[in-house]
Each structure stands twice: as C-alpha cells, then as structure tokens.
C-alpha cells in the first residue's frame with residue numbers, strides 16, 4: 001500500500017484546535033500502553049520517564065501531550081513546556097507508522113520537525129524502527145493492537 | 159573491453175528490520191554495529207543487542223548473504239577491553255568480516271581470531287596503495303573501504319597495485335574531512351566522532367522553529383537557519399552556514415549526497431569489488447528504497463554488454479527523494495581538472 005499525498009483542509013485544523021484533545025490523547029496513550037513491554041522494550045524507553053512529550057498533528061490542529069511513568073504512558077493536562085515536540089501532518093505520521101517514509105527524508109524536506117531534546121526523539125525513532133513486526137505479527141494478533149493494518153503485513157509486501 | 163567483475167552491494171542496517179529489508183531487496187552484504195561507542199553510529203536506540211545480532215546473522219546466512227560488523231572507532235587505554243571484547247563477540251556470532259580502523263585492534267583480531275576476515279574501515283583513512291598494502295602485509299586485511307576523497311583515476315591506480323579488495327561508497331551522506339580525522343564535532347561538543355562514535359551526538363543537537371526560520375544548534379552554536387520550504391541537512395558543523403568576510407554561506411560544504419549511480423559501469427570496469435551505501439542511522443524505509451535502486455542498477459551492469467547501462471530517471475528520482483540537502487554529487491570521483 002502507498003499512502004497518497006494529502007493534507008487535511010485548513011478549516012479542520014482551526015476546528016481541531018478548539019476540540020478537546022483528551023479523546024485522541026487517550027487513544028494514543030492506550031495504544032502505547034498496549035505496546036509497552038510487548039512490542040516496545042520498557043528498559044530502552046526508560047530515558048523518557050517523566051519527560052513531557054508533545055505530538056502535534058499539524059493539519060488536524062491536534063496537540064497530544066503525554067508522558068511515560070513507571071506505570072506506563074499517561075496523558076498530561078497542563079500546557080507546560082514540553083521536553084520533546086514532534087510535528088507532522090496526519091498523512092506523514094501514517095506513512096512513518098507504515099514504514100513507507102524515512103523520518104530523515106521527511107526532515108530534509110521539512111515535513112517533520114523535532115524540537116526540544118533531540119536525543120529523546122532519536123531514541124523514540126530508533127526504538128520504533130527496531131520493532132520487528134514480522135516476528136511479532138502473530139503475537140500482536142492476539143492483543144489486537146489498535147495499529148494500522150499495514151503494520152501486520154511483512155516488510156516489502158507493498 | 160574486459161567484462162565487468164562481480165560487485166557486491168553492501169547495505170546499512172541500524173536495526174533488525176533494516177537488515178531484513180536490505181536482504182529481502184537484494185543486498186549481498188549488510189553492515190551493522192553493536193549498541194555502543196565501538197562503531198561510528200553510536201546513537202540512542204540504534205544498533206544491535208545480542209538477541210538482534212544472533213537473529214540478524216541467522217537471517218542473512220540462511221539466505222546466503224554476509225554480515226559485516228563495523229568496529230571502526232578508536233579505543234583508548236581505559237576502554238581497550240570493550241573493543242577487544244567486541245572483536246571476540248563478532249567472532250562468536252559468526253560475523254563474516256569485521257571492519258576495523260585501529261591497528262592495535264587489527265593486531266589483536268589477527269592473533270586472537272586468525273580465521274576472522276578483516277576489512278579496513280574508511281575511518282582508517284588509507285588513500286594510497288602503499289598504506290593499504292602495509293595493512294595487508296601486517297594484519298592480513300582482505301578488503302579496504304576507500305575514503306571519499308579520491309578521483310576515479312586514483313581509485314583505479316590503487317586497485318591496480320594492491321591484492322586487497324577495494325570497496326567504495328556509492329551513495330549517501332558525505333563527510334568532507336579525510337575520513338576519521340575530523341575535529342569539528344569534537345570542537346563544538348567535546349565528543350570526538352572517532353572515539354565516541356557519533357558526529358553531532360543527539361544530546362547536543364537542538365532544532366527550533368523561530369519567526370526567522372528553523373534553527374539548528376549544536377551545543378548552543380547556531381549552525382544553520384532554514385527558510386520555510388528550504389531543504390534541510392544533518393546538524394553537522396561541516397554543513398553549516400557561517401559568516402565569512404561579511405557573507406553568510408556554506409563555507410565548508412553544502413549539504414548534499416553522494417550519488418555515483420552513473421559511474422557504476424566505470425567502477426565495475428576498474429575492478430571495484432563492493433559498493434557501500436551509507437546510512438545506518440536511517441530507517442528501514444530508506445534501506446528498502448535505496449537497496450532496490452542499487453540492486454537493479456548493479457544487475458544491469460553485471461548483465462554485460464547485452465544490456466547497455468543507462469541510469470533510469472526513476473532511479474535518480476527515488477534516490478534524490480531520500481537525499482540530504484538540495485542536490486547530489488559525484489564527489490571527488492569526478493574531477494575533470496585533475
């Protein structure tokens with residue numbers, strides 16, 4: 001599968017910014033917590049503990065704030081300055097999740113921005129890259145991870 | 159005309175999925191590193207722990223491909239054991255060759271594991287056949303990776319005068335210093351790429367979107383500012399824009415990627431044994447895209463005169479897409495003024 005180029009219309013971003021950010025944040029945090037230990041190694045991600053993370057979905061006007069605690073990922077409710085901010089559009093996040101785009105490629109073409117503690121960003125990127133979906137495919141099916149279906153197809157299957 | 163000799167495609171793997179992707183798309187060899195400063199891509203979360211290493215080697219060997227281990231940083235007296243330990247682990251994992259830069263480590267590998275094949279890293283900076291033959295005579299080096307500073311004619315001359323196989327860089331990020339001798343990153347951050355394994359380590363890098371554009375800082379030093387829509391490069395000092403005599407420009411090097419696709423028939427003719435693709439820091443998506451293009455191109459060259467070589471526009475488009483900076487270059491290989 002190849003994701004076509006698209007950007008959500010600008011009015012949606014303006015609208016999105018006024019909608020409660022909690023539901024999408026809870027969905028994200030819920031997904032991450034399902035993945036933690038099963039797919040994402042907790043010891044590798046340890047440096048994220050207590051760090052304030054902000055994921056901006058620019059074309060949807062969404063700003064998802066969360067952190068990692070010893071009990072897993074948790075949403076954050078205040079607007080204090082994040083330690084790491086990652087910004088991209090819906091389409092590019094999807095392409096990254098499906099491994100159709102390389103983050104450095106998106107960075108060179110200015111479609112992905114990483115602000116704050118770069119090392120945390122590298123850790124996140126490299127930890128996600130190291131997830132071996134091929135051998136996890138069968139295990140994942142049992143947990144019904146809320147991830148795009150393309151993730152379950154073997155690499156090179158598109 | 160002599161017929162082209164077989165050329166190996168050597169692809170980067172910063173993770174197990176990248177390794178599998180490279181193999182699935184036709185890499186003859188993958189190169190990778192352990193998760194520490196023993197290799198020159200020592201970034202958070204990157205590289206192989208023991209479990210991934212064992213599986214990666216098995217995956218490659220099951221499919222008749224080779225795994226090369228980069229051990230190309232320079233140990234110091236207080237951490238010597240970590241590097242020799244890495245050589246021992248490589249041998250135990252059944253790695254096909256270790257890529258070394260430090261002569262002391264070569265001597266150790268030769269003695270402790272006489273059966274282990276040794277490659278001379280680009281970080282060793284050997285640019286003449288005399289230097290390469292020295293490594294061959296003293297440490298039994300089987301292959302040397304040439305620094306990206308030689309012209310094609312110079313590469314040809316090296317090959318003609320050494321029994322050592324020659325590997326050259328075909329694609330990827332460029333490093334302007336005679337490889338392995340750069341002090342720029344160490345000057346700004348206090349950490350040396352050659353000893354600590356990373357140029358511009360993540361903890362010193364900061365990007366920030368400002369009203370003037372996106373700013374890149376290395377340990378607080380402003381190294382570039384990109385206008386909206388302007389293509390960006392890696393946060394390395396060599397590719398920063400600096401004020402020199404009242405003019406602000408890329409005073410050392412423009413962010414650009416090496417791309418020698420069009421030289422492939424020449425590289426084959428002069429007897430280059432392997433083409434290396436840069437980018438262990440990149441994701442599996444990059445490895446997949448670049449490996450496919452280079453596999454197709456090398457296969458076309460190896461097909462011989464029956465199928466004349468020509469660079470497909472689609473190949474170039476794919477490679478330009480993943481490249482750093484505005485453009486690509488033939489680097490030092492093409493120097494008409496030489």
Ligand code: SF4
Pocket residue numbers: 332333334335340341342343351357358394395396397
């Ligand atoms: S600063 Fe540039 S030339 Fe120096 S090691 Fe880094 S990439 Fe290479």
